[in-house]
Amino acid sequence: MKKRKVLWLWCLTVILCFPLVGFKASSEETSSKGTVQTETGSILNSSDIDEQTTESTEYSSETVASSSDSVDETSMSEKEQVTKKDEPSVQTEPISEKFFISISDVNYVLLKNLDGEIIDDGGKNYQKTLAAQEVTSEDDTKYYILSNPKGEVGYIDPNSTERVTGEEGKLFSESDDAYASIQSTDAKLFTIDFEQNGTTEELKDQTFKIAGYYNHYDEKVYYLLKNSSDQSIGIVEASAVEKTNNPAGIKHAVNDYYSIVKENQKIWKDLDFADELGTTATINEKTFNIKEWYYHFNGKKYFALYDNGGGFKGYVEEEALKKANNPGGIWRSTNQYIAITKNNWTIWKDFNFKSGDSTKSLYQRTYRVTGYYNHLNGSKYLSVYDNAGIWRGYLNADGVEIVNNPGGKWYGTNQYITITKNNWTIWKDFNFKNGSSTKNLYQRTYRVTGWYRHFNGTKYLSVYDDKGNWLGYLNEGGAQVAGNSGGKWNSTNQYITVTKNNWTIWKDFNFKNGSSTKNLYQRTYRVTGWYRHFNGTKYLSVYDNKGKWQGYLNEGGAQVANNPGGKWISTNQYVTVSKNNWTIWKDFNFKNGSSTKNLHTKTYRVTGWYRHFNGTKYLSLYDNSGRWQGYLNEGGAAKAGGAQGTGFSMNKSVLVIKSGYSIWNNFSWKEKTRTNSLINKTYQVKWYYKHMNGSTYYSLYDSNGKWFGYVNSGAVRERRGAAQYMGTTRQRVLNELTVHQNDRFYLSTPYRGLSSSNPEPFLSPYGAPNGHGPGMNCTGFVACVMRRSGGNLNRISGITQGWGSYANAYNWRDALMRNTEYYTFNSVDTLLKSGKAQKGDIIYFDPVWTDINYDCHIGIFWGDRSNENRIWHQVLAGNMQSHIFSGTRFSKIYLFPQD
Known part of the structure; x- marks a missing residue:
């Protein structure tokens, strides 16, 4: 029974407390965000408010009867709690006029009445604007009773709302x-x-x-x-x-045709205007299919352009376009003359392209164009009229040539005529106002260089006398073509090389339009035919390797070549082959050749060259024995100033090792000195030359950067860094030391003075002791590091063979000075200021030989910067990292870079 009573009390407590969930006591009314509208218009009139207020009051009274006061649960008996539930908790009258609120709490709770019954509206009233009146419970708790145009909505905690100024809401x-x-x-x-x-x-x-x-x-x-x-x-x-969510707005689908009418408008890839595709200058007057348009947020309309194949071409502003009635585009007025150049094209009656006629009967005739269309298909169509004003149709502009006047197109020819009409007129122009009678020309023969098919339908011949004087235009009906007076085209197929530097190559046989042969000089061209002119001269019709006609050239300005290689041009010069894998050819069929790999950087003599028909200059190469090597594209070689060839940049240090070689002042072989007195001296090589004689010559500079001379490369040997010389790298040395810079592998290893010719007892660090136990001298430390880094110590002992082998620093000095790069300094300060030192380099201190206890010292530079005063070395106190010093006085410091 006791358990059942406890359970009953717990259930009753839950029932009484449930209406209070989601509410909190508030002693202050939520501040209003603005003034309340006094009039709500047609949406919320005063009668509605009164009616809703009455309903709200009645509803509130009913609610009060079933609401429970908030009383301390520990001071009430179960019976008292049941009794309190029936007492009213809300005043029956609202205490304010109606105003408007927006629900601002996303977790708001609506109550149907104040007994705690919750209205589950699914959050649909969040941020909604509602009418509200304030009501107060007997314990002074404030609530808003809410309503919308449809009626009462429920009660809400004011803290879940925000007052607004009017019915529009927040x-x-x-x-x-x-x-x-x-x-x-x-x-x-x-x-x-x-x-x-x-x-x-x-x-x-x-x-x-x-x-x-x-x-x-x-x-x-x-x-x-x-x-x-x-x-x-x-x-x-x-x-x-x-x-x-697109600032371009919504898509407006259409299927229209527009033509471009402005050429300075931008074309956009998309309407975020990030990618510009160009301007309408490239598509001006063209017609496009418009499939959609947009009214952009920027206030402008943009139309999407599509070509005939449905390909998207970009967006342009509305002002760049003009609407057309069909794919033909808009009509563009003009007034010009054309000559029909296509013999069997179609001239159309409309843009359905189903009704049309052949241009066969119009071919080479002149017509008038009054306007044109740029069709969606990309073609320009001209509206063609004949001389009687009869419309012939729409013709693709590619089938015509525009001419400057009604005379029509010039058709070049070279023929002779005999005048057959005694009193016709030969005209000076196509205005037909300035002319003369053929009376004095009757039955004479003249040359015709061309003719026109006039707009009036007549063919006019351009007539010249035997002195080259132009006589005028003659109706072809007034003459008869003569077939035996020269000027016949003679076909051929040969190659020529232009040999005259400033002759004229003519564009026609009027000899008024031509250009200089200066740019054609010594180049090779193809001749497809020639004319024996009335003046007795033979003229070649010249074409370049692209098939472009150059003009008519007097044959005296050229030399016939046997093949497209052209004419042999003699020379005497030297070149250095600069391309490693080009082909040097045996002939100009370009089928027999070999790689320049074995010729690369070598110098050869050029005895002549060809300017090939393909436009390339080919050099004829010979070696120093006079053996012909082949034809090489000039782009594969560099012109040299002499047999030494062209210089190649180099930056390395060399040691003079052989006597009996000359140091040359120049490549005319003026001797400066010999190498006998230069043995073991170091020079810097900045350039080298592969001479035609087969030798390589180094351009030497001394330590002050002053040029010294040219020497055969066989007299010197390249100096290297210490690591390179010993078969390892700086990085390996750094890796070996870095991994042990904070442990006792090397550090603190005791000093062991050199006391025997066997070097191994002095290469025994703590971390890898040998049978002699831990102990190293200064040289043994350096030798141990280099060996553990992959260095070959025989490069030291095998060179000097001095006492102590690679455990004696003097042997290191001698071997490295002979074979590697090094710098000398008088003090530690000058070493650090030089900027030469890099971490891992070998530092050697040469002794003051006059001291009683003179001794050398060696270690490894350990500064992170070239001016950081740090060394890792073995001293009497053991292995350590310290500032740079030697235990004895020194006369100079040698720095041996690792690379």
């Missing part, structure tokens, strides 16, 4: 990428104060930014719209727009 911010395209033409447009300011008729299709939205008391959403200048456009109902 302006809620919208995301940065929220835009609206106006879809309605008759939606009301409101000011920021919700006063009507016209309609959306003039804003149709335009795109604006949604600056915010209102959840109005009338249960509709309204958007506050702004333009790209951040100016308010007004407030419209959400149903009047289509929302989008």
Whole structure:
């Protein structure tokens, strides 16, 4: 029984406390965000408010009867709690006028009545605008009773709301990428104060930014719209727009045709304007299929261009376009003359391209064009009229040539005629106002260099006398072509090399239009035919390797070549082969050749060259024995100033090791000195030459950077870094030392003075002792590090063979001085200031030989910077890292770089 009673009490407690869930006591009313509207218009009138107030009061009275006071549970008996439940807890009259609120707490709780019964509205009233009145319970707890146009909504804690100034509610911010395209033409447009300011008729299709939205008391959403200048456009109902996250607005699908009418407009890849595809200058006057357009937030319309194949070409502004009625595009007026150049094309009657005629009967005739269309298919179509004003149709512009006047196109020819009409007119121009009679020309023979098919339908010949004087244009009906007076085209196929530097190559046989052969000089061309002119001269018709006609050249200005290689041009010069894997050819069929790999950097003599028909200059190469090597493209060689060849850059140190060699002042073989007195001296090589005689010559500089002379490379040997010389690398040395810089592998190993010719007892660090136990001298430490880094110590002992082998620093000095790069300094300070030292380099101190207890010292530079005073060495106190010093006085310091 006791357990059952406890369970009953627990259930009763839960029932009494449940209505209080989600509420908290509040002694202060939530502050209002603005003044309350005094009038609510047609949406919320005073009678509605009174009616809702009465209903709210009745509802509240009923609720009070079933509500429970908040009383300390520990001071009440179970019977008292049951009794309290039936006592009213809310005043029957609201204590305020109605006002408007927006629910601001996303976790708000609505109560049907104050006995704690919760209304589950699924959160649909969050941020909604509702009418509210304040009510107070007997314990002074405040609540709002809420209503909408449809009736009462419920009770809510004021802390879950925010007072607003009017029935429009609170302006809620919208995301940065929220835009609206106006879809309605008759939606009301409101000011920021919700006063009507016209309609959306003039804003149709335009795109604006949604600056915010209102959840109005009338249960509709309204958007506050702004333009790209951040100016308010007004407030419209959400149903009047289509929302989008694209500032370009919504897509307007169409299927129209437009032609470009402005050439300075930008073309965009997309409407975020990040990628510009160019300007309309490249597509001016062309016609495109418009499949969609956008009214952008920036206030401009953009049309998507598609070509005839459906390929997207970009977006352009509306002002760059003009609408066409069909794929033909827009009509563009002109007034010009054309000559038909295609013999069997079609001239169309419309742009369905189903009805048309052949150009066969129009070929080489002249017509007038009054206008044209640039069709979607990419072609330009001319509207063609004959001399009687009869329209012939639309003709693709590629089938014509535009001419300057009604005379038509010039057709070049070279023929002779005999005048057959005694009193016709030969004209000076195609105005037909200036001319003379053929009376004095009758039955004489003249040369015709060309003719015109005039707009009037007549063919006019351009007539010259035997002195080259132009006589005029003659109707072909007044003459007869003569076939035996020269000027016949003679076909050929041969190659020539132009041999005259400043002759004229003519564009026609009027000899008025030509250009100099200066740019053609010594080049090879193809001749496809020639003319024996009336003046007795033979003229070659010259073409380049691209098939481009160059003109007519007097044969005296060229030499016939046997092949496309052209004419042999003699020379005497030297070149150095600079390309490693080009081909040197045996002939100009380019089928028999060999790689320049074995010729690379070597110097050869050029005795002549060819300018090939392909435009390339080929050098004829010979070696120093006079053996012909082949033809080499000049791009594969560098011109040299002599038999020494061209210089190649180099930066290495060399040691003079052989006597009897000359040091040359120049490559004319003026001797400066000999190497006999230079043995073991070091020089810097900045350039080298591969001489035609087969030898390589180094350009030597002394330690002060002063040029010394040229020497055969066989007299010297390259000096290397210590690590390279010993078969290892700086990095390996650094790796070996770095891994042990903080342990006792080397550090603190005791000093063991050199006392025997066997070096091994002195290469025994703590971390890897040999049978002699731990102990090292200064040289033994360096030798141990180099050996453990992969260095070959025989490069020391095998060179000097001195006492102590590679445990004696003198042997290191001698071996490294002979074979590696080094620098000398008089003090530690000058060493550090030189900037030469790098971590891992070997430092050697040469003794003061006059001291009684003179001795050398050796160690490894351990500074992280070239000027950091640190050395890792073996001294009497043991192995250590310290500032740079020697235990005895020194006369100089040698720095041996590792690389």
